[in-house]
Amino acid sequence: MCGIIGISSNKSVSSSIINSLKKLEYRGYDSAGLATLFDGEIHEIKSEGRVNHLEKNFDLKNLKGTVGIGHVRWATHGIPNSINAHPHSSHNVSVVHNGIIENSTLLKKSLSDKGHKFKSQTDTEVITHLITENLKTNELEEAITKTLKQLDGSFALGIIFKEIPDLIVGARRGSPLAVGYGPSENYLGSDSYALKSMTNKITYLDDGEFCIIKKDQVNFFNQNGKKINKKILELTSDELSYEKGDFKHFMAKEIEEQPTTIKTGIKEYIDNLNNDVNIFNFPWKINEIKSITLIGCGTAYHSCLMAKYWFEKLTSLDVTIDIASEFRYRNNRFKDNSLYIFVSQSGETADTYAALNLCNQNKMKTCAVVNVIESSIARDSNYVLPIHCGPEIGVASTKAFLGQILILYILALKFGILKNEIKKDDYLQKIKDLKNLPILLEKTLLLDNDIQAISSTFNEAKGSMFLGRGFSYPIALEGALKLKELSYIHAEGYPAGEMKHGPLALIEEGMPVVVLAPKDSYYKKTISNMQEVIARGAKVLLITNKSTDEVFSENIWQTIEVESTNEDLLPFLLTVPLQKLAYYSALKKGYDIDKPRNLAKSVTVE
Numbered sequence: 001m002c003g004i005i006g007i008s009s010n011k012s013v014s015s016s017i018i019n020s021l022k023k024l025e026y027r028g029y030d031s032a033g034l035a036t037l038f039d040g041e042i043h044e045i046k047s048e049g050r051v052n053h054l055e056k057n058f059d060l061k062n063l064k065g066t067v068g069i070g071h072v073r074w075a076t077h078g079i080p081n082s083i084n085a086h087p088h089s090s091h092n093v094s095v096v097h098n099g100i101i102e103n104s105t106l107l108k109k110s111l112s113d114k115g116h117k118f119k120s121q122t123d124t125e126v127i128t129h130l131i132t133e134n135l136k137t138n139e140l141e142e143a144i145t146k147t148l149k150q151l152d153g154s155f156a157l158g159i160i161f162k163e164i165p166d167l168i169v170g171a172r173r174g175s176p177l178a179v180g181y182g183p184s185e186n187y188l189g190s191d192s193y194a195l196k197s198m199t200n201k202i203t204y205l206d207d208g209e210f211c212i213i214k215k216d217q218v219n220f221f222n223q224n225g226k227k228i229n230k231k232i233l234e235l236t237s238d239e240l241s242y243e244k245g246d247f248k249h250f251m252a253k254e255i256e257e258q259p260t261t262i263k264t265g266i267k268e269y270i271d272n273l274n275n276d277v278n279i280f281n282f283p284w285k286i287n288e289i290k291s292i293t294l295i296g297c298g299t300a301y302h303s304c305l306m307a308k309y310w311f312e313k314l315t316s317l318d319v320t321i322d323i324a325s326e327f328r329y330r331n332n333r334f335k336d337n338s339l340y341i342f343v344s345q346s347g348e349t350a351d352t353y354a355a356l357n358l359c360n361q362n363k364m365k366t367c368a369v370v371n372v373i374e375s376s377i378a379r380d381s382n383y384v385l386p387i388h389c390g391p392e393i394g395v396a397s398t399k400a401f402l403g404q405i406l407i408l409y410i411l412a413l414k415f416g417i418l419k420n421e422i423k424k425d426d427y428l429q430k431i432k433d434l435k436n437l438p439i440l441l442e443k444t445l446l447l448d449n450d451i452q453a454i455s456s457t458f459n460e461a462k463g464s465m466f467l468g469r470g471f472s473y474p475i476a477l478e479g480a481l482k483l484k485e486l487s488y489i490h491a492e493g494y495p496a497g498e499m500k501h502g503p504l505a506l507i508e509e510g511m512p513v514v515v516l517a518p519k520d521s522y523y524k525k526t527i528s529n530m531q532e533v534i535a536r537g538a539k540v541l542l543i544t545n546k547s548t549d550e551v552f553s554e555n556i557w558q559t560i561e562v563e564s565t566n567e568d569l570l571p572f573l574l575t576v577p578l579q580k581l582a583y584y585s586a587l588k589k590g591y592d593i594d595k596p597r598n599l600a601k602s603v604t605v606e
């Protein structure tokens, strides 16, 4: 959340900073700013709104300087406006910050008592003044070490100094931060994505560390200010996947990429010759694991819920799921024989990362199901199962969801066969069905015109409901989340059988209700629940699968049929029309699909 870029070079840096900020906008887009050093002063420009707003408001040619920092913001302290935008500068220090400083009120008071004047409502400005204060009596490295120790909370920082004009300081606790190496210049970035267009040589800072970046040299320090050595990693270049190509939005591209996501996942995890699941170097004996706890946030949490249904069907494991922000503050009873699985696209979500750290501190077995393999969650887990779906730029998660549930399904199959809880024939059949899934997804993606037409009704409604039972229930939650985050329409996901226990009161004449009722073992029950909402005036969009069985129900407003496959895999297919419904609904409303209001990708604050 929020994006940081810093460049120390032998040439002017402002336009490169602007270009990187544009790439980082998916992390925050309510305001943007940058600061460079020239003519012996800090020069700062800031603006509410997007980076192109900043570009329009200021003439970058006037912003000279070979050292600079930039930021895109997702507001935490203080409304999104140009005053609260970063950088925050004093007469001699300028700071960009991701994260939250929890003791900012106390620090602000003591700094105000010492005569420091604050301009913004942000917690970040406190850091600027704290460093300014500490520099009065300390050399740079001591001042930074001292400042970091005085801060409570989480941060990734980029800092420049009027009186030491050839360098940038980067520091990390909680929020990710990377250093990149280029020819005659070096970089600081809140993720490798911002740096990838400039370099593929990266070092990630670990919690508590800071660095000093000059154009020709980078030094790293631990939390006590002692110099340390860090490895330089070479990232694979994958520039094309960062472009929209012919698509209007990244989300549209990422929805269409899903057959490839699944194909890649199958290639990585299925041994084609032996029709077996390949999970290499799994660090524990299968019998050591008696239970599984799956943890994530938002869409990733829906993946956990989906996995619970599969694990419970295919294995006898005891399966618990948890929302990361709840897990971390409960009095958990940690179980030695449990495997804790952390699901995250970005691998940087603060709550999921904190839950992982809690498990690590309690010496639990931890496994990450992530997309970004260089991420903090991947690096700090005992074992990593990458989803290999390529960069996901649209803020609303689409292909990463299918990527996550694919890996979790494959893992459930592997546990099932290793624990002798699935018959060999069933296992082989399920793998065969899995291999056919990309083709079925491609066909399901063709359901386009119908969904476009249907989306208008959702846009005109006060609210909507998404119902499903069993395997379709997590998908109902996911469909409702997509619609609300993109179209800002109130949407609730519910287990179909729960409606009569309260939510049925919401149903009124003409309310659009999506009913997910594939012809699986829950079908008849769901159809009965569907009748209950139709009887109360709901306009039902039934999403089912093609089958020779007729749907015995009257008064269904619209029906969409996805392809057919075994019931375990139907959730993959049911997801696609719901993603498209949310997409077209937002498109018709003219909303910013890749950057919905108030949201950001990679939520690195609690």
Ligand code: F6R
Residues within 6 Å of the ligand: 297, 298, 299, 300, 301, 343, 344, 345, 346, 347, 348, 349, 352, 395, 396, 397, 398, 481, 482, 485, 602, 603
């Ligand atoms: C919704 C969405 C979010 C994320 C959540 C977790 O479309 O994308 O709900 O799923 O913020 O993010 P990751 O997976 O990066 O941990």
